[in-house]
Each structure stands twice: as C-alpha cells, then as structure tokens.
Amino acid sequence: MAKPKKQPRPKAITPKGFRDYFGSEVTQRTEMLRTIAGVYHRYGFDALESSAVETVEALGKFLPDVDRPNDGVFAWQEADDEGQGDWMALRYDLTAPLARVYAQHRNDLPTPYRRYAMGPVWRNEKPGPGRFRQFYQCDADTVGTASMAADAEICAMLSDTLETVGIPRGDYLVRVNNRKVLNGVLETMGLAEDADARDAVLRTIDKFDKVGEQGVRELLTQGRLDASGAYIDGVGLSQDQADPVVAFLTSKAGDTAATLSNLRVAVGDSRIGAEGIAELEQIAALLDAGGYGPDRIEIDPSVVRGLGYYTGPVYEAELTFEIFDEKGRKRQFGSVAGGGRYDDLVKRFTGQEVPATGISIGVDRLLAALREKGRIQAVEHGPVVVTVMDRDRMADYQAMVAELRNAGIRAEVYLGNPKNFGNQLKYADKRNSPIAVIEGGDEKAKGIVQIKDLILGAKIAESATLEEWKELPSQFEVPRGDLVAKVREILATQDGQG
Amino acid sequence: MAKPKKQPRPKAITPKGFRDYFGSEVTQRTEMLRTIAGVYHRYGFDALESSAVETVEALGKFLPDVDRPNDGVFAWQEADDEGQGDWMALRYDLTAPLARVYAQHRNDLPTPYRRYAMGPVWRNEKPGPGRFRQFYQCDADTVGTASMAADAEICAMLSDTLETVGIPRGDYLVRVNNRKVLNGVLETMGLAEDADARDAVLRTIDKFDKVGEQGVRELLTQGRLDASGAYIDGVGLSQDQADPVVAFLTSKAGDTAATLSNLRVAVGDSRIGAEGIAELEQIAALLDAGGYGPDRIEIDPSVVRGLGYYTGPVYEAELTFEIFDEKGRKRQFGSVAGGGRYDDLVKRFTGQEVPATGISIGVDRLLAALREKGRIQAVEHGPVVVTVMDRDRMADYQAMVAELRNAGIRAEVYLGNPKNFGNQLKYADKRNSPIAVIEGGDEKAKGIVQIKDLILGAKIAESATLEEWKELPSQFEVPRGDLVAKVREILATQDGQG
Incomplete structure (x- = not known):
C-alpha cells in the first residue's frame, strides 16, 4: 500500500488582486476617512454602515464593463436547511446598498435622507498595476429630493472636502455634466431608444480626453488607427450623426453661460436635452451664489461616468496637477471622486419614484495623490x-x-x-x-x-x-x-x- | 403566446443574519475603535489591514462548532480564464489572516512583530437574537516570540484598554488559563492522544459556569437531565477519570499561589502540565510586578476558548456587572474579549516554529455593555x-x-x-x-x-x-x-x- 501523502502546506499569499496595508498606510487612511466624515457630518449627513454582503438581486447589475465573470461581483449561493438558498454577493459600491437600505427603512428615516458611508467595496475585475479588487470608498448621498439644490450641495461639499484633506484650490476641479443633455443629443440623432448604440457612444465620449475631437469623430464613424498601430472599430455612425456628438463634446466655452448656450445648439429641440440644460443652469447659479466659481466647479460636457444607474447630473473630481506614471511619463493625476443623480435605484424596490443623488470619493487614490505631492509623510517614527x-x-x-x-x-x-x-x-x-x-x-x-x-x-x-x-x-x-x-x-x- | 412575465421587484432586505447600523451606532463604534487603536499604538503595536478575502487554504479550519455548512465560512470558487480557480472565503477572524501575512512578509517585518487590526469578520452561522453573521473585531498580537512577557503584556494591555474605553476597575476581569495544563490533566487520564475525547472534555469544561461541579461530573460520565427535562448524553468517562478534570476545574483558590498549587495536584506528574503551570506562574509574576493584581487579572482554570488553534496561555475578559437579558432575567454581561497563544499557526505555512500570542476584542458587545451602563449617550442631537x-x-x-x-x-x-x-x-x-x-x-x-x-x-x-x-x-x-x-x-x- 502506498504511503499516505502528506498534506501540502498552504501557500502564504494574498488572493490575486488583493493586498495588505501596513502601519502608516492604514493609519493615514483612517485619519483621512475621519477628516472626510467630519466635513460630511458638518453638512448634516448621518453615518450609515450596511453589511458588506447583500443579496445579488438587491445589488442589481449596474457595473460598467462586461468582460468579467459573474458580472464583476464576488457571489456565492447560500446553503440553507432545505438545500439551496439565495445568491449573495459582496457589495461593489456603497450606492446600491443605500438604495436597498432606504427602501427597507424608509418609514423610519427622515426625508430627505442625507447619509454618508465609508468602507471597502469589492470588484471581481482583472487586477492590474495599482488596481485592486478591494478598495475603499467614502460616499455621501441625499435620498428623497429631486431638487437641484441637493446636487449643488453635493458638489460644494466635494470641493470643501478636497480642500480640507489637503488638496489646495487650483490643484483640483469638480466637473459637472448631465446625462439628460447627452440623451437629448442622442434623441436628435434618432438613437434615444437604441441602448447598444447609446452605450457605444457613451464609451466613445469617455475617450475624448485621450483621443481628442478628431479621434472621437473617427471612433463614432468608420474607426481609427490607434497610437500602437492597432485598428479600433468605429461605432458606424454617419458623419452627420457624429456632428451633434462632437458639438456636444466641444461645447465647453470660457464661461458657464457660453457653455450652456453651445449645449442648447447641440440638443436642438429635444425636450429632455432642454431639461438637462435647465438643471445645469440651476446648479451653476446656486454654486455661483455660494462662491463656488469655475476655479473649483465647472460645467464640462465631456464628463461621462461609467455606472449604468445615473439619470441626471453627473460629477467628477479631478486632480489637475501632473505626476509621473510608472513608465516615467508625465500625466495628469486624474479622477479621485465621482457621482451623480440616480432617480430610479430605489424605485427598483418600491415601485415609487425616489430621487437621489450623491458622490463617492476614491480614498486610496486620494491618499496616493497626497503622498505623491509630499503632503503626507511616507514614513513615521516607531516606538x-x-x-x-x-x-x-x-x-x-x-x-x-x-x-x-x-x-x-x-x-x-x-x-x-x-x-x-x-x-x-x-x-x-x-x-x-x-x-x-x-x-x-x-x-x-x-x-x-x-x-x-x-x-x-x-x-x-x-x-x-x-x-x-x-x-x-x-x-x-x-x-x-x-x-x-x-x-x-x-x-x-x-x-x-x- | 404567453405575455412575457414582468421581472418581480427585488426584495429590500438585508440578507438573513446581517444588519444595518445607523448614525450614532456607527460613529460610536468608530470612536471606540479609535480609542482602542490609541492604546495598542502606545504599546508599540503597528496597524495592519489585510483584505477581507483570503484563499480557503490560507484560512484553515479552526472554527469551534461543527453544525454549520461550509465549515462556518462564506466561500466561493473563483472563475478564472481556464475555468475553475481557487476557493476564496471571507475571513472569520483576524488571527488566521495575520498568520498568512506574517508568513508572506516575514523577511520585511520586524521580529517580534506587534500588530493590531480592526474590522468586520464573517461567520456563516445560524443567526440568532443579537448574533450576527458580520461583526467587528479589534485584535492585537505579537508574533515571533515564545516569551511569557508577551502574554503578560497582552493581558495588561487588555486591562488598560477596557479601562480606557470606560469600563472601570471592578466591572471587568481578565481571566487567564493555559491549554497545556488541561493537556496535562488529559495526559494523566490517558486521553492525551484521543482528539475526540479531548474535544468532548473541552466542551464539557466550557459548561462549568452554567452547570457547576456536579453537572460537569455528570456530563463527563453517564450524562445529565438538563433544566428543560431533556437528557444530555455524557462523555462516558469513569468517575475516576472525571476526578482530575473536576479537580482542575475547581482549583481556583483565594490567591494565585494557592491556585497554582491546586493545579499541580491536578496534573500529577505530567511534563506538559508542569510546563503550563510554570508559564502561568511567570505571567502572574510579571503582572504582579506591573501592578496588575487579581482585581484586574487572575488565573482561572475554567477558561476554555473555543478556537482550535490555541497551544498555551488563553485569556478571556469578562464584564462582571449584571444586566437584564431579553427575558428580563438578571445575568452577568459576560465575555467581551478573548485570545491566547497559538504557536503553530504560522508553521502551517512555513514549516518553521513561529510562536505567537494575541487577543481579540468583540467591539460590538463592548459597545452594547457601555450603552447598557449608560456610559454612551444613545441619542445625539442632529444638525x-x-x-x-x-x-x-x-x-x-x-x-x-x-x-x-x-x-x-x-x-x-x-x-x-x-x-x-x-x-x-x-x-x-x-x-x-x-x-x-x-x-x-x-x-x-x-x-x-x-x-x-x-x-x-x-x-x-x-x-x-x-x-x-x-x-x-x-x-x-x-x-x-x-x-x-x-x-x-x-x-x-x-x-x-x-
């Protein structure tokens, strides 16, 4: 008889795409979360901590990319007494759980409900350099009001937060757009009902920063040779159809009034487009009255945001200073926060309209930025x-x-x-x-x-x-x-x- | 053709055994974690945050009860490019991940390595009243030293921590025992090699608080009628075999010296038993020199601790004041923290001995205790x-x-x-x-x-x-x-x- 095999020793490794954080990496994040919570709290937002685990049906499917198993979440099926139970999953953001929480507890919560939440979220994505499958988010949302004053407040608070954690004015910009304006543009193109074409146009717009006006035009129509020499297929629109998209994308002008006026041309007589522009106008007026000028927050039609659940204004905070990437090339640091209005997320549960809007700060990226700029000490004394x-x-x-x-x-x-x-x-x-x-x-x-x-x-x-x-x-x-x-x-x- | 069925609306509920925390429930916990981290940090412990997800093989199987699916963890199989990947799981405590982290990074970490960690852990258990499947732990461990000074330090720090968060001296007690002493007792009974009998005896000892000396004796031998009238099967030992267990359990005396002397009788001439007693003696001497008398920390042979990985001293912190349970009956609040020495956990990975010891504070229970005693305001003013x-x-x-x-x-x-x-x-x-x-x-x-x-x-x-x-x-x-x-x-x- 063969000798019984010895159990092999377990491998001491983090699962692929996960990592450990040591010492000041942890304490500095904790400190930053505390600082951000302080700003959110002063704005009247209440803390909420929902569980990391939700039912798959409660989370819904709103993640952007499609090239992943299990729709990008970590999921498993419960084993219950009778055999097979519900499918459960780790939350992929803090917004979908908020919609569930609000729907579940709405009779006990104030309306509007301002809440903040912070903690890890999990994405079952292909890991890459600096891209992990568990990362921290720090969110603030207002549920139960359609007022653009809520959106303006969120943008102002985001601006205040960035300055409070140590990003000085001039080193960041909160950019605001509106999904309805883009939908207006698609309406004028006759694509409002074609979800696939809409998504393809959205993905193309998202590349504007990288490929510029001519590149977007090529990608929307016949396709394009990229810098590496590879040919990227186009969306297949005609040049005429591409015109309003390009007009929309390039409508940013020297001041808000001029930008809005350009957008009016881009949406033509689309009703939804006009509604979106009116909302942007309201947000801009409130921010202006509050002293949040275009040095901090500006209307920028090139902002897209990947998540599928946005229905109105969308926001993105970018750090505008340059850093050197892993290959030693200079580039802008880029996005550290984003969000928008998602009026239909709670409705999924309740059947009733519950408008909501909010932001999510990518705390790990923000920390990396502060370290990059030498605003946080990398090494601390021991005992x-x-x-x-x-x-x-x-x-x-x-x-x-x-x-x-x-x-x-x-x-x-x-x-x-x-x-x-x-x-x-x-x-x-x-x-x-x-x-x-x-x-x-x-x-x-x-x-x-x-x-x-x-x-x-x-x-x-x-x-x-x-x-x-x-x-x-x-x-x-x-x-x-x-x-x-x-x-x-x-x-x-x-x-x-x- | 039948009309296409409308998708039913998702249910807005937390998965069974999970809950949401609102407002001050969240901020008070954050504040407590900050306070505890302050004490740990002052003692020279460094922060560590490992990911919530580990491979199943790295976590190992150390949870106490057996009446659960998936060995008590939430686990799923990764889908990788080739088809089926590793089994992953949510951590069930912060100790098993520490062993993995230390084995993985041991060349970069100081030895001994003092670390603290805090965060949620997940147990795939049957939920019950006040018993959730996600809860917070706040741990401190010292890896890489067999010195009893490390165990004494952990106990002293636990005592300091409880007082710092607001449990006054006299309202808590840190109780210390040693697995080796119990193993010595089992050795004298001829059961040292019989893992099943050992586990059965351990489980019985754990009921000492509830059933008392006579109850333990019955459970070790022929069995016992419990209060509800149900008959509980016994372990099946003879009365002679039960004697040393009962002697061990009842060896707590008026002072440490007398307790240790009783324990010496209970372990007879077992070498491992004598070793355990010598360790307890060292811990007691160090604590005594530091002013941590039996009003704060005492040797108590009835402490068991469920987890399978302990190899030497074990600790448990109990709150000694009485509260009313959900049925209105007075009872002691009970355990809020526990831990012990686990010299073999890192060895699983590396094959080399790496002694380690530590504690885990059940933060949610500790918060409940402070609210119970009115030491934390339940309601806070809004904005x-x-x-x-x-x-x-x-x-x-x-x-x-x-x-x-x-x-x-x-x-x-x-x-x-x-x-x-x-x-x-x-x-x-x-x-x-x-x-x-x-x-x-x-x-x-x-x-x-x-x-x-x-x-x-x-x-x-x-x-x-x-x-x-x-x-x-x-x-x-x-x-x-x-x-x-x-x-x-x-x-x-x-x-x-x-």
Missing part, C-alpha cells in the same frame, strides 16, 4: 524601544515602558531573544525607533539608564566628522528617575529637526 | 435646520448654512418640498435638530431671522404652564448678521442643560 540586558529583570523593563506610556510616549520592551544585543539595535532600526533605552547590571547598580538618540546617531554615523561626533553626543546617561523627562526632551529635539 | 420659506431664495438659505458650518456648527438646509411648513418642522423633529432657522419674506425685508430653540420648545410643550411659557421664550428674532452668534448661544445653553 521608543527599551532593550533587555538581563532576561530576569523583565519586570524592571516593563516598568520603564509603563512609565513612558503613562506619559503618553509610545514605547515597547524588546521581546525577542535578548542574548545578542546587536539584534536588539537592529530591531530598533527596523522599527524606525527614535530612541533606545539601556539598563544593564552596572547601570542598575548605579541607578542610571543609558538613552540612545537613534535618529541623531544615524545622522552622525552617516556624515559627522570626529569633531562633530564629540560635540553631538547621541547617547546620554541619566538617573533612572529622569528617564521620562530625558526621553521627552530628545523626542522634542527630533521633532524640531524633523 | 441645525435652516427652513425654506421661499423656494426661489435657496441661495440665501445655503449662505446661512455655509456661515454656520464655517463656524464649526453642524447645519443643513431643508431639501424636501418646502410647500408645507409643518413638514419642515416634522423633519427637524425626526432629525432630532436642536434649532430651526426661519427667514420668510417679511423677515428678509426687515433684515432679521427667527431662531427656534427646538429642545426648549419640546420641553415647554410637554410641561410648561402659561406663566413659564411667557418667561421662557423658545423663539428669538435677531438681526440676520447675528445668526451665528445667537445659534451658538442657544447651543451652549442646551449643552449646559443636557
């Missing part, structure tokens, strides 16, 4: 490390860290094998510790401790002359009773230099 | 509501809320249909607003606003005499320019009374 010179006196060392902590100083005792002292200093180095504390038998007998300034020590080791070395001692001998005071003094000096 | 008297002057009202927000006051404009003013006040009431602001055409012409103190108004409406009504006006007419100052004044008065 003070109390070394262990005498394994039997662990209680003494724990008393030291307790004293330091009680004084509000982050501190820890070395818990590895203390035999090799060099390992303890290497550990402190890996922890990015500012200070190491040493108390061997001699020190104990004399009632003193050694305190090593590791930041200064590293600097000296790097560059100091012998002269400076003598003048800048990086190790201090102080009475045991002065431990906390001396540590505090060194930390203050380090902060002053840092 | 100041600026009402809309004239739909065309929305910009004026938005200017008011902007002024209030810029002064740090939470404020919002009414965004529903403004026609019926009563609805606006009903809305403010539902929002629990402290103040409503009113500016109609007359007020606008006179350059004034009306400010309604809604808290005082509600009090007066409830109980005031006509006399008091006159003396305590709840509505004030102030110049438009004094809006912010007057609102601030009223809020200060309300805070003073609240």
Whole structure:
C-alpha cells in the first residue's frame, strides 16, 4: 500500500488582486476617512454602515464593463436547511446598498435622507498595476429630493472636502455634466431608444480626453488607427450623426453661460436635452451664489461616468496637477471622486419614484495623490524601544515602558531573544525607533539608564566628522528617575529637526 | 403566446443574519475603535489591514462548532480564464489572516512583530437574537516570540484598554488559563492522544459556569437531565477519570499561589502540565510586578476558548456587572474579549516554529455593555435646520448654512418640498435638530431671522404652564448678521442643560 501523502502546506499569499496595508498606510487612511466624515457630518449627513454582503438581486447589475465573470461581483449561493438558498454577493459600491437600505427603512428615516458611508467595496475585475479588487470608498448621498439644490450641495461639499484633506484650490476641479443633455443629443440623432448604440457612444465620449475631437469623430464613424498601430472599430455612425456628438463634446466655452448656450445648439429641440440644460443652469447659479466659481466647479460636457444607474447630473473630481506614471511619463493625476443623480435605484424596490443623488470619493487614490505631492509623510517614527540586558529583570523593563506610556510616549520592551544585543539595535532600526533605552547590571547598580538618540546617531554615523561626533553626543546617561523627562526632551529635539 | 412575465421587484432586505447600523451606532463604534487603536499604538503595536478575502487554504479550519455548512465560512470558487480557480472565503477572524501575512512578509517585518487590526469578520452561522453573521473585531498580537512577557503584556494591555474605553476597575476581569495544563490533566487520564475525547472534555469544561461541579461530573460520565427535562448524553468517562478534570476545574483558590498549587495536584506528574503551570506562574509574576493584581487579572482554570488553534496561555475578559437579558432575567454581561497563544499557526505555512500570542476584542458587545451602563449617550442631537420659506431664495438659505458650518456648527438646509411648513418642522423633529432657522419674506425685508430653540420648545410643550411659557421664550428674532452668534448661544445653553 502506498504511503499516505502528506498534506501540502498552504501557500502564504494574498488572493490575486488583493493586498495588505501596513502601519502608516492604514493609519493615514483612517485619519483621512475621519477628516472626510467630519466635513460630511458638518453638512448634516448621518453615518450609515450596511453589511458588506447583500443579496445579488438587491445589488442589481449596474457595473460598467462586461468582460468579467459573474458580472464583476464576488457571489456565492447560500446553503440553507432545505438545500439551496439565495445568491449573495459582496457589495461593489456603497450606492446600491443605500438604495436597498432606504427602501427597507424608509418609514423610519427622515426625508430627505442625507447619509454618508465609508468602507471597502469589492470588484471581481482583472487586477492590474495599482488596481485592486478591494478598495475603499467614502460616499455621501441625499435620498428623497429631486431638487437641484441637493446636487449643488453635493458638489460644494466635494470641493470643501478636497480642500480640507489637503488638496489646495487650483490643484483640483469638480466637473459637472448631465446625462439628460447627452440623451437629448442622442434623441436628435434618432438613437434615444437604441441602448447598444447609446452605450457605444457613451464609451466613445469617455475617450475624448485621450483621443481628442478628431479621434472621437473617427471612433463614432468608420474607426481609427490607434497610437500602437492597432485598428479600433468605429461605432458606424454617419458623419452627420457624429456632428451633434462632437458639438456636444466641444461645447465647453470660457464661461458657464457660453457653455450652456453651445449645449442648447447641440440638443436642438429635444425636450429632455432642454431639461438637462435647465438643471445645469440651476446648479451653476446656486454654486455661483455660494462662491463656488469655475476655479473649483465647472460645467464640462465631456464628463461621462461609467455606472449604468445615473439619470441626471453627473460629477467628477479631478486632480489637475501632473505626476509621473510608472513608465516615467508625465500625466495628469486624474479622477479621485465621482457621482451623480440616480432617480430610479430605489424605485427598483418600491415601485415609487425616489430621487437621489450623491458622490463617492476614491480614498486610496486620494491618499496616493497626497503622498505623491509630499503632503503626507511616507514614513513615521516607531516606538521608543527599551532593550533587555538581563532576561530576569523583565519586570524592571516593563516598568520603564509603563512609565513612558503613562506619559503618553509610545514605547515597547524588546521581546525577542535578548542574548545578542546587536539584534536588539537592529530591531530598533527596523522599527524606525527614535530612541533606545539601556539598563544593564552596572547601570542598575548605579541607578542610571543609558538613552540612545537613534535618529541623531544615524545622522552622525552617516556624515559627522570626529569633531562633530564629540560635540553631538547621541547617547546620554541619566538617573533612572529622569528617564521620562530625558526621553521627552530628545523626542522634542527630533521633532524640531524633523 | 404567453405575455412575457414582468421581472418581480427585488426584495429590500438585508440578507438573513446581517444588519444595518445607523448614525450614532456607527460613529460610536468608530470612536471606540479609535480609542482602542490609541492604546495598542502606545504599546508599540503597528496597524495592519489585510483584505477581507483570503484563499480557503490560507484560512484553515479552526472554527469551534461543527453544525454549520461550509465549515462556518462564506466561500466561493473563483472563475478564472481556464475555468475553475481557487476557493476564496471571507475571513472569520483576524488571527488566521495575520498568520498568512506574517508568513508572506516575514523577511520585511520586524521580529517580534506587534500588530493590531480592526474590522468586520464573517461567520456563516445560524443567526440568532443579537448574533450576527458580520461583526467587528479589534485584535492585537505579537508574533515571533515564545516569551511569557508577551502574554503578560497582552493581558495588561487588555486591562488598560477596557479601562480606557470606560469600563472601570471592578466591572471587568481578565481571566487567564493555559491549554497545556488541561493537556496535562488529559495526559494523566490517558486521553492525551484521543482528539475526540479531548474535544468532548473541552466542551464539557466550557459548561462549568452554567452547570457547576456536579453537572460537569455528570456530563463527563453517564450524562445529565438538563433544566428543560431533556437528557444530555455524557462523555462516558469513569468517575475516576472525571476526578482530575473536576479537580482542575475547581482549583481556583483565594490567591494565585494557592491556585497554582491546586493545579499541580491536578496534573500529577505530567511534563506538559508542569510546563503550563510554570508559564502561568511567570505571567502572574510579571503582572504582579506591573501592578496588575487579581482585581484586574487572575488565573482561572475554567477558561476554555473555543478556537482550535490555541497551544498555551488563553485569556478571556469578562464584564462582571449584571444586566437584564431579553427575558428580563438578571445575568452577568459576560465575555467581551478573548485570545491566547497559538504557536503553530504560522508553521502551517512555513514549516518553521513561529510562536505567537494575541487577543481579540468583540467591539460590538463592548459597545452594547457601555450603552447598557449608560456610559454612551444613545441619542445625539442632529444638525441645525435652516427652513425654506421661499423656494426661489435657496441661495440665501445655503449662505446661512455655509456661515454656520464655517463656524464649526453642524447645519443643513431643508431639501424636501418646502410647500408645507409643518413638514419642515416634522423633519427637524425626526432629525432630532436642536434649532430651526426661519427667514420668510417679511423677515428678509426687515433684515432679521427667527431662531427656534427646538429642545426648549419640546420641553415647554410637554410641561410648561402659561406663566413659564411667557418667561421662557423658545423663539428669538435677531438681526440676520447675528445668526451665528445667537445659534451658538442657544447651543451652549442646551449643552449646559443636557
């Protein structure tokens, strides 16, 4: 008989497209979420946390791309007592769950209901560089009002939020468009009822930033050779049909009034188009009265937004400064937030019209932008490390860290094998510790401790002359009773230099 | 041909066993997580956020109960390009993912690695009252050291954390036991190698709190009639075999030394038992030196902990005050945190010994306890509501809320249909607003606003005499320019009374 096979060891890897976040990556995100929640809260929005798991039918199918399994969500079938249960899925955004929550609890919620939500969402997409299958969103939505004042408020709040987290005016722009205007354009082209053509036109418009006016015209008609030499099929419209789309796309002018006037030409006598333009006009007037000029928020007909559930105004916040991409090429940082009005999402459940509008901030991208601009420190100091010179006196060392902590100083005792002292200093180095504390038998007998300034020590080791070395001692001998005071003094000096 | 069936509307319900959290339920939890993270951080623990999704093989099978589908996790099979991919699952705790993270990143992490993590975990269990399939945990673990100083530190930190979030000394107890001691007892019984018998004995010990010494003895031997009249099968041990278990369970004495001495009798000459007792002795000595006496942390042999991966010391934090359960009966609040040493979890991946120990706080239960004791306000005030008297002057009202927000006051404009003013006040009431602001055409012409103190108004409406009504006006007419100052004044008065 064959020997029983040994179970292979499990592989220690994150599933494909997922990642781990360490230390300041986590705390900086937490801090940013807290800051954003503060702005949302001041605007009167209430917190909501729905579960990560929803029934598939409640989530609906609104994700943009189609080249994915399971419609882009992670889903599974419940096993219940009788056998097969409901299909469940991880939420792919925070908007679809909000529609479910509002429909479920509408009798207990105020109307309009302003709510904010933050947390991870999951997309069953092909992972790519910098593109993960779990990421954070931070949303604010107003449910139960068709008033454009709600849309204007959302845009103003988005602008305030970006400035509050550290993106100065001039480095971002909130761009506003309206799905109804585009629908008006499609109506004039006779494509209003043709969902496939509509989607193809939408996808083409979304490429305007990349391919420009001529490129869009080619993609809408016969097709186009792209930069790599590949031929991209066109939508197959005639040049006449492409005209209003191009007119729409290029209608952005020097000021809002001129842009709106160009849009009026593009939508011709479409009723829905005119409605969309009137809505944009209302939003612009309210924002203008609030002092949110085109340096912060502007009407821009090239904004599309991929999600299928938008019905009116759509918004997108872009960071306008340039960064270098992974290939070293300069490019604009791009979108960090987006949203819009989705008047039919709640109706799916209730059958009644419940207008709603909101935004979603891509927190991880926003963090990346702030790091890119050096507005968030990438590396933070670790704790003070109390070394262990005498394994039997662990209680003494724990008393030291307790004293330091009680004084509000982050501190820890070395818990590895203390035999090799060099390992303890290497550990402190890996922890990015500012200070190491040493108390061997001699020190104990004399009632003193050694305190090593590791930041200064590293600097000296790097560059100091012998002269400076003598003048800048990086190790201090102080009475045991002065431990906390001396540590505090060194930390203050380090902060002053840092 | 039959008419095409209309798609039925999706049901607006949370999946079974899941729930939504609103307003202060969310913000209070966020605040508690922040407070706990503060303590963990001061102790030198670094933040880690792993993804919610892991491969099933990485998670392993360590959940206690067995009467569940899919071994208690939510799992699904990935669809990859070639057809069928890996099995993935939602994490059921934060410990199994930590073992994976440490094994994966061990070359970049310090050793020992102290980390904290917080977030939801998912269990595919039968939901029950107050028992949900998604709940929050807040963990701290030290990986890479076998030192009992790490276990003592974790217990001390748990004690500090409970006091910091608002559980005073005397209202909680951290109880410490050691799996090795129990294994020693099983060794003396000749059951060390019999996993089934071991698990049965463990489960029986876990019922000690409920059934007492005699009950445990019956359950270990021939079985027992429970309170409901049902007969519970016994494990089938002899009375002689049951003796050491009962001796072990009842070995808790007036002080640590006496408890340890009783345990020495219970484990006889078992080597592993003696090792466990020596470890408990070390932990007790370190805690004692740090001032963590038996009023906060005590050795208690009845602590079991369900998870299968523990190998040494185990901890449990209990709240000792009494509450009334859903049936109106008095009972102790019970466990809010637990943990222990799990020296083999990382080894599953790497083949090398990597000792580790840690705790997990059940944040939702801890919050429930604080609400129960009135230490967290259940209801919070909503925003100041600026009402809309004239739909065309929305910009004026938005200017008011902007002024209030810029002064740090939470404020919002009414965004529903403004026609019926009563609805606006009903809305403010539902929002629990402290103040409503009113500016109609007359007020606008006179350059004034009306400010309604809604808290005082509600009090007066409830109980005031006509006399008091006159003396305590709840509505004030102030110049438009004094809006912010007057609102601030009223809020200060309300805070003073609240």
